[in-house]
Amino acid sequence: MDIRRRAMLGMIALASISLPAFSAQAEDVTITVWSLDRDIQPAPNLIKEFNKLNTGIKVEYRQIQFDDVVSEAMRAYSTGQAPDIIAVDNPEHALFSSRGAFLDLTDMVAKSSVVKPENYFPGPLASVTWDGKLYGIPKATNTIALFYNKDMFKAKGLDPDKPPQSWDELVEAARKLTDPAANVYGLAFSAKANEEGTFQFLPWAQMAGGGYDNINAEGAVKALDIWKTIIDEKLASPDSLTRGQWDSTGTFNSGNAAMAISGPWELDRMIQEAKFDWGVALLPVPKIGSERSSAMGDFNWAVFSSTEHPEEAFKVLEFFVSQDDRMFKDFGQLPARSDIAIPPTGEPLKDAALQVFLEQLKYAKPRGPHPEWPKISKAIQDAIQAALTGQMSSKEALDQAAEKIKAVLG
Amino acid sequence: MKRILSSVTDGKGFDIGLVLLPLAFLFVLSGLPLVYNVVMSFQEVDMFSLGSFVRPFVGFKNYVDLFSQPETAPILLNTALFVTASIAGQFIIGFGLALFFWMNFPGASWLRGLFLVSWVMPGLVVGAIWNWILSGDFGVLNFFLREMGVIAGNIFWRSDPNYSLWAVIIANIWLGTSFNMILLSVGLSAIPRDLYEAAELDGATALQRFFTITLPMMRSTIGAIIALGLIFTLQQFDLFAGITSGGPNNSSNVTQYWAWDLSFRQYDFAKGATISAIMIVFVMLASVVYVRSTRHEVRG
């Protein structure tokens, strides 16, 4: 031990160049926060404001990539390097809470005057709950709907006030809107082999009577067949298989796709970039009148159980929660709360879109919660990719996925 | 004591010290992690037990599981194809360029130097550039191919399972060609010119000269290049991350990316380590080839 210490000291002495250039005030408690929010998104901005309040708590922020959240968090946690607070994607929350990696916040929430479980939508709340206890606070919520370019609808003789309602109408509209000569695809969506593909496909499966625990239901197979039609007929770019939602919707904004399936996180950028009239519609259903469904997205806040300052970390979370009412106006994100009436933003397109997303959210179902969600999701992604690349029929692909998921669910 | 001291300053001890210090450094920073990987491939690893060594041993279970997965065989085949095609492409183009620049003309060495810039580019940047060049709808490569009449419709390099592996291979050939070229240039410049003059007097054609003089004289260089190429190719990771992420449906997945994907996307660290262990065997073979190729060296 002694030798190790000495070796370490030596190395640290050598490393004077690597020492951080900043130092916190001695009496401040430092809380580290990891999330995927970029500079125009909530976390870094809220943290800046929080630090200005001089509460004796200094918050440090680190941005991590969507794809790296879980692996970075796990590695940090298992080696004692975990931050105090992290934002994780809701389907992955159970992975951590089931293993005791997150702090049980139930008691602190019970005492809090800011965070009240009854204020939250049931879906997001379920994702932070494990074994009847609260292991986090929903950060925001979202779901997906159909964006469409009204100018293109007019140009192709479609009624811009009647966006497609059913799957068949969607395909029909996409056929009319696709214009290879003008580099326009009918639809943009994401079938990428990561959580985004699962997130985009599950609503389709659920609307038709399937679900992650029943992924090879007849309706789910039909849904995947429709996706395949869209890709095979080049109604959407074949790159949909490798592009995430943000990139796909980028082609909609630039006028290279006439419709796009994505979420409210697109709104701010779309208002800036899209130089045409657009609208948002509920996700088309299998047949007019079918049950609606969508997937519940977005992240949750959680405190790592390894934190040395649980009280202070919770105070930071309380501050975040106290700012929920401006989430949509300032950052285009929807708070996961039923007690907040979102005030109009004064931006007509954004306000109209908000109403559609709020309606769509009513049908949003959480993914899981299940501690092995990544495996379930992977099985679904594999099936989507196998079917869309023509290596298996939709039925075969989903049957295989169902088998893998059954093994996970036990 | 004095003998030891003087051997450190003057004799074998000096040499051994010079070698052992870096070897010890490498052992700690590369050897132990390798061992850790191999040990992990025989254990049941839980993502939260990453930090400790004490984990249940499961024998060859991870290996058996791995080979019973349907994607294993195609991914191994992809790896073989990726390695072969990349090395062949880099080598052939690199050799061609080396021979071309070997014919002396004004500006030859300067232009040859320019080719090396691809090699000093960060892999991530190369991945980003090629991702952009190869993109389906807006990619400039598709534009060239269309203009030249090679293709009628766009090829979706990154998303079409028939092309996705080739997309990465193209980028990797671009990246590795310059290294091959410069190594081969060095080998060529070491061949005594009078050999060729003699052969020319004997009436050997250019082709004959190439096969009877150039190739045999280059044997050890070629061996070294292919062995190093194999190691570099098996390490190529950034391009997969930057261009296809192994997709769609594993059609461009190779072992080194898959191992990472299993570890960090699916959190199955044991399987990731299992693939690493299998790769170690392959690279061991390459290292043997490299070391053997240095047998023919002479001190100049």
Add this chain to the structure above:
Amino acid sequence: MSDQIRNRLMLGVALVLAAIYLFPLYWMYVTALKTGSAVFATPPNFLPSTPQWSVYPYVWESRNMGRYLWNSLVIALGAVSLVAVLGVGCAYVLARYRNVWVDVGLFLILMLQVLPASLMVTPIFVGFSQFGLLETPRLAVILAIAAKTMPFFVVLVRATFMSVPMELEEAALVDGNSRIGAFFNIALPLARNGILVSAILIFMQAFGEFVYSKSMIQAVELQPASVGLNTFMGPNTNEWNNIMAYATIYVTPVLAVFVLLQRRIVSGLTSGALK
């Protein structure tokens, strides 16, 4: 006369080949200067009609590139110094002898770099965290990169020492030099060029290193430019002009140094470093 025509012809062909080969780089520079919508134009413009020079200050400012590049520089310099200090001696000894132990040494050195950084990073991360090295993340990355690049450096520099005639050293020993003296006075100066070139190559690799930095450096103030680029690319892949501008700022200094020194580098490589 015919020689002149041949030379011109060869030069022409060489220029065409270079143009084809370097096109990806050109495309990076051109894309950076395009407007957001011109990036997606079909057919693509090969010369931006309205070059957007303001993209550079914009990206530099908004992505805080000065800090990123400084960190890249610190990491690369640290790694290259460590590699040079440890690697030169090793390469020298491996070049001096020709026996089975050298084979074993070479074999071990090559073996130790078999796995891509992406797979080595977990064990290294775990090990470093046990020793508290992650408190000084840039040092941790320097150590990891040094271990990763040293084998290649040793292989290159060993070849350089192979081209240093042993007789010179032996003569120095006869003249009363110690082994250390002979090493520093004879072998090292003669191999200087090859060592320098190899060091430059290692520097460039370290300057672009990504996987270790990304996993080990959590504080954004200490991250290098590769991590910055990745953060930038993340979900935003359709800002191609800004990404390419970032890439341009990132690689141009390296490329400039390389092109300026390339005569030296190429002659260093051809005169022994790679034999």
